[in-house]
Amino acid sequence: MKEFELPDVGEGLTEAEIVRWHVKVGDPVKVNQIIVEIETAKAVVELPCPFDGVVAALMADEGETVDVGRPIISVDDGTAPAPAAAPVPDRVEALADDMVPAVPKEERQPVLVGYGVKMGTAKRRPRKASALQAPAAPSDPSTVPRSVREAAGAGGSVGEDAPPPSRGSEPVTAVRPARGAALAKPPVRKLAKDLGVDLTELTGTGPQGSITRDDVHAAVGTVSSPAVVQAVPAHEERIPVKGVRKATAQAMVASAFTAPHVTEFLQVDVTATMDAVVRLRQLPDFAEVKVSPLLLVAKAVLVAARRHPMINSMWDEVTQEIVVKHYVNLGIAAATPRGLLVPNVKDAHALSLPDLAKALGALAETARAGRTQPAEMAGGTITITNVGVFGVDAGTPILNQGESAILAFGQVRDMPWVVDGQIVPRRVCTLALSFDHRVVDGELGSLFLRDVGAMLEDPLRMLAWN
Known part of the structure; x- marks a missing residue:
């Protein structure tokens, strides 16, 4: 019989929610067969079974939040269970360790290190919340835990209100640890x-x-x-509040109150960009991919980041250094039924325009289907959030943690615009750039935003500056 413990599928995750079981008790399972879907703070992940055998028990219900390291499924692999061994406590204060009841070795069951042992069949009586239960002292002083004897010798007797010890009294029972020795995962x-x-x-x-x-x-x-x-x-x-929404809330609070945010706005005539989108859709290289204005916005950001490398950097609080990234993992904020996700296109700076279009399409499809994995959201260097799809002109986006800039792309709409001294209707949008003022000063932020706007006004500049 083997038990599968919930693993850490991300970077330091401590818990996950059981979304859906793919097996039930009695089902045969094989190694690497998908048995359960879990939702972590970052993504929905499918877990494969590490054993061959038959499902003996599902040890967590759908919708239940489970701590990493807790067994979630038991599989009968046809082998006898290994002899249980008592764990060695290593995190609980000495007094709490010594006050765990002594039980025969063969009756002990393995439990999480630091939480003592538990009886194989004994049941603990309900504890009264109003007072602590004092242990009855055995007649043989040698059976009293060492730390208890030392505590009695140093400052009075243990359990002064308890009745005097006598032959045949009950064995020492577990009590709540002393103040300062709370047991908690x-x-x-x-x-x-x-x-x-x-x-x-x-x-x-x-x-x-x-x-x-x-x-x-x-x-x-x-x-x-x-x-x-x-x-x-x-x-x-x-x-x-759990899963992605909980993680997003924590990240936004940490970012907003750690990095000093500055946001600048720029209105841009994107008529030429919208015309370029129509033209690109007619080219054979883009026949099987989605071409949207976001594609050219992404390309403009990549070119501008190459011209201004400091925008694609991060502040390292631990080492007190600015880390300049000479590669771009381009994050695209995506609103999904599970909440806000920011997957990124790895090494987006090295992609051709058709390949960038394919990568953006695959990223969006995966996010909408709820299949975005933690690795796809890790390591981002700069982010774009397309608020225009919601009919919004602009906003003040909050930085993705570990990044120094995020660009909000507003809706494109017809507006009166002055061209060569004449008021004419044009396609106009608003760009909003938030940046970490510890890394990016006002001049750099303004130059970067101005370059992005210039390339969207005239897409040929992307060729000249690339």
Whole structure:
């Protein structure tokens, strides 16, 4: 019998939601067969099975959020289970370690390091939330945990209010760790930190008294279960913040309050660009790809970034250095049913115009289908957000973390424009460039934006400056 633990499919992810199981109990499975879809903070990912065998149990429900490292499926591979071994605690204070009940070695079951052992069949009695249960002392002093004896010798007896020890008293039982020794997994600790909850003030309801997410939510009075969500008034709705939306919110807050943003605007006559789009659609090289104004905006950004390399850089807070990227992984912000995603075209600077069109089309199709993978969103260097598709003229976009510039491309619409002293109707759009003022000063930002605008006014400049 083998168990498959939820892996970290991204960069340091701590949890994921079970979206859909592809197998059920009793189904045969093979190595590399897709068994489940999970949603991380970055993408929906399909997980393959690492074993051959028969599904013995699904250990997480669809819609459930599971911590990385927790078993999610058990597969009967025809082998006997390996002998269980007691883990060596390495993260819990010594007092909490010693106060774990002693059990025969053959009855111990492996658990997460740092959370003690648990009985194979014994059930823990409900804990009273009002007071801590003091352990009864055994008659043989040698059976008392070392740290407990030392604590008694240093500052009084342990469990002063407990009845005196006697022969035949019950074995030492597990108690809640001392103040400052709260048991909680890293994701729970992070949640408590974000919500300002002191873990040492909580009574855990998890295994061995560990503190769970529900314990933290209960401490601040927030809603954490679907049953409670449904109890809100009919004219209200509560939507759990998780997955991509949660990650996007955290990234936007971190970016907005870390990088000093500056946004500049430029109105551009893009009549020639719109004419070029029509002409490109008629060329054989573009017969099987989508040609839109975004293609020429992307090409203009790539050419302008080559002319002004500092725009395609990042601020390294750790080393206090500016890292200039001599390649462009061009991010395209995409609104999807799962939330805002920013996949990027790798090495976009090296692509021909037809290849760039194909890459943008594939990127959009994958995002709409919800198949964008974490690797496709990592490593971006500069981003374009096409707000014009929503009928919006402009905005003040927030930088994608790790980048120094983002360009918003507004809607193209007919406007009166002065040409050679005459007011004529032209196709006009607004460009908005946000940049990190630690890296990009006003002159550089203005020159970059002006170059992009100039190439959209006259696409031939892309040939001259490329």
